[in-house]
Amino acid sequence: MLTAKDIIKEGHPTLRVVASDVSLPPSQEDSITLQKMMEYLQNSQNPDISQQYNLRPGVGLAAPQINVPKKMIAIHIRDESGTLHSYALFNPRIVSHSVEKSFLTSGEGCLSVDRDVPGLVPRYARVTVKATTLQGEEIKLRLKGLVAIVFQHEIDHLNGVMFYDHINQDNPFQPPEGAIPIE
Ligand SMILES: O=C(O)C[C@@H](Cc1ccccc1)[C@H](O)SCc1ccccc1
Ligand code: NI
DSSP: OOOGGGSOOTTOGGGGSOOBOOOSSOOHHHHHHHHHHHHHHHHHTSHHHHHHHTOOOOSEEEGGGGTOOBSEEEEEEEOTTSOEEEEEEEEEEEEEEOSSEEEETTOOOBTTBOSOOOSOOOEESEEEEEEEETTSOEEEEEEEHHHHHHHHHHHHHHTTOOGGGGSOSSOTTOOOTTOEEEO
């Protein structure tokens, strides 16, 4: 199982590379890696397991964060209405997005960043994502709210982008014009 020691931290060059497309159908190695990423998220949200293995809770994980520069992400989160969004995806890409922006009022964190970075992170309020699932199915997801933010955070990792790259350095707490705050 993946544990905290498998997650690389800021300063590691792999966090700043553009990850490679995964050739499909995926190799057994890539499938197992993606399954382990999903397992990490589920374990990190289980009070007993996360305490036993000292896992930092996560709702998303991108392969570059475990030093695998490939386009693979896992997302496991309950949204505002309690709906579980659990996805293990190859080659996710944003195919369209709203002009309207949104942001988490609490700012963002990252499993690869062991420090608080204050500031608001402007994101698209709504995104349409295409990807291939572990089962080899091509899917299209229309996302909004917290789930849309998590997807954008993870897809950023596939392009070598960290959440704090988006923070307005002159005024970190300046909400983007007309953006929707998400608690
Ligand atoms: O480092 C990562 O990629 C995982 C982040 C994802 C994230 C997405 C959106 C906003 C902040 C972080 C971790 O999940 S950070 C821990 C966490 C846990 C619950 C809710 C938000 C963040
Ligand atoms: Ni992150």
